[in-house]
């Protein structure tokens with residue numbers, strides 16, 4: 336299901352490194368992430384809270400908070416490096432070519448603006464639409480994301496809508512200008528379980544209709560299993576495993592990924608589907624271990640793990656399954 | 672891991688009809704008793720300020736030397752002063768002065784403060800540091816000292832210039848030295864009044880700038896100007912309204928302080944300030960000369976402050992209980 340190898344990916348992130356300025360000096364938060372998203376492909380980015388998922392995505396459109404800076408790497412989008420674009424070019428990409436849906440629908444909409452006006456703004460700005468045309472399109476978009484009575488809802492303020500409705504509005508905003516790539520940053524975390532499934536289904540449906548690529552960030556592997564083509568597992572700002580979704584579920588190779596999958600025994604067991612069942616906590620920025628970032632929590636850790644950092648290598652006999660783990664890589668070689 | 676089928680027309684929870692933010696806010700305001708009381712007083716005073724001159728029983732300048740320093744009576748509700756002028760009429764005229772001073776000064780101060788504060792907060796960096804340097808400078812010099820210095824250095828040359836213009840043009844406009852008064856009073860009051868607005872707005876913008884909906888707006892590719900005007904300033908406006916409303920009252924108090932120091936609006940135009948300062952000299956003998964203007968000034972200040980608090984609660988759509 337991955338994009339054909341000869342086809343250039345839509346998004347190609349290489350060696351992306353992000354630093355934060357702290358009182359004790361700069362600390363690395365994201366350490367050389369590699370991530371590709373093919374045309375029409377849906378990629379899940381999974382990892383526990385604080386591993387750098389949001390910052391990675393925000394850095395692509397250069398929206399990092401003040402003290403956080405990209406220190407290295409490239410991020411090619413349709414052949415152009417987003418990290419080197421001019422401000423005006425970048426503004427065309429934002430909203431126009433890359434749409435965002437954020438985590439918290441309660442705080443991601445302007446509380447003092449009608450949702451219709453918020454939807455019209457990018458249309459007027461990016462597509463030079465007249466107010467009347469933008470309004471028509473806004474109604475169309477609200478209908479597209481399944482909001483009943485869009486003609487009336489367009490004049491509502493965010494606080495008049497439920498969380499699920501607001502998240503639909505956010506998705507409509509992300510889709511307003513027919514982006515080639517939709518980045519959804521934990522769009523369902525703040526919602527009820529039943530609404531979560533509705534939103535996943537909505538994006539699944541829209542992705543096909545609009546033929547766009549999607550990056551879906553989540554804590555929750557189970558939620559997106561039926562949605563994504565490929566999964567990148569993030570740990571402490573690095574990709575530790577990257578595989579087609581079926582392959583990942585069938586043959587999780589990195590100890591961290593196995594931990595994640597082991598912690599979702601039953602879908603109904605909501606608590607267990609959180610990632611907290613792996614003992615310990617990820618390293619704080621500025622306190623990264625010298626070797627493998629997972630070593631302090633890894634049951635399989637050996638002395639080499641504390642000395643040097645494993646890099647992503649293909650898993651033998653698969654296409655597009657890569658893992659960064661010394662022990663897993665050695666076991667594969669022994670088995671071969 | 673089966674997913675429920677897509678149901679694009681599914682309705683979720685709330686079905687209340689959309690209500691306008693302003694109508695909503697108005698209803699919330701009306702539920703707040705203190706705010707309603709404040710609003711009523713402000714409306715009454717504003718009415719007096721506009722129509723007062725047609726309502727007063729006496730002209731504010733008419734002297735009745737036979738009826739000097741009279742205590743309040745039916746003929747003179749607030750009594751008369753040392754020249755036999757009706758104090759009630761003078762308080763009524765003073766209301767107009769107070770409103771003109773308060774509105775003009777606050778408007779100038781808010782325009783300067785909001786513009787500089789919003790830009791400083793949003794863009795940060797060097798611009799922010801320069802603006803903050805100016806606010807700190809202005810706020811660190813004692814207000815009244817600054818005003819006295821401005822007045823002392825500018826009043827005489829300005830008045831002389833006006834007189835020269837009158838001689839040259841015979842335009843009666845230049846005879847009215849009241850314009851010099853107003854210019855100096857307004858100018859210096861605005862000068863010391865804008866920094867708190869700038870600070871408030873800057874702090875608001877700094878906190879709002881990082882809110883998710885601002886990041887979301889930037890992720891939509893909107894321009895800085897649009898984001899400032901449509902996303903940041905409207906969300907910063909609640910506390911600003913409180914502070915503007917209270918500021919109108921403060922400006923009235925400030926005008927009185929100026930008059931007391933002899934740098935305010937000059938007699939014979941009645942202002943509460945110069946009435947209070949006149950009253951202070953004789954209050955042991957004629958307390959009504961101090962009490963009448965002081966009570967009205969106090970009432971106005973409290974009314975503006977209650978109204979401001981009420982508006983803040985009312986305008987915050989999420990804060991509704």
Ligand SMILES: Nc1ncnc2c1ncn2[C@@H]1O[C@H](COP(=O)(O)OP(=O)(O)OP(=O)(O)O)[C@@H](O)[C@H]1O
Nearest residue numbers: 355364382383384385386387388389390391400620
């Ligand atoms: N504005 C900020 N200031 C300081 N540190 C930040 C800021 N934003 C993020 N961080 C830090 O950067 C790291 C990565 O943050 P990021 O938001 O990318 O994590 P995440 O994977 O999206 O987590 P979550 O699942 O909780 O959203 C975290 O350790 C966080 O503490």
Ligand code: SF4
Nearest residue numbers: 627630633640660661
């Ligand atoms: S490299 Fe070592 S520490 Fe890291 S995940 Fe593999 S076994 Fe564990």
Ligand SMILES: [Mg+2]
Nearest residue numbers: 388389520521
């Ligand atoms: Mg996040």
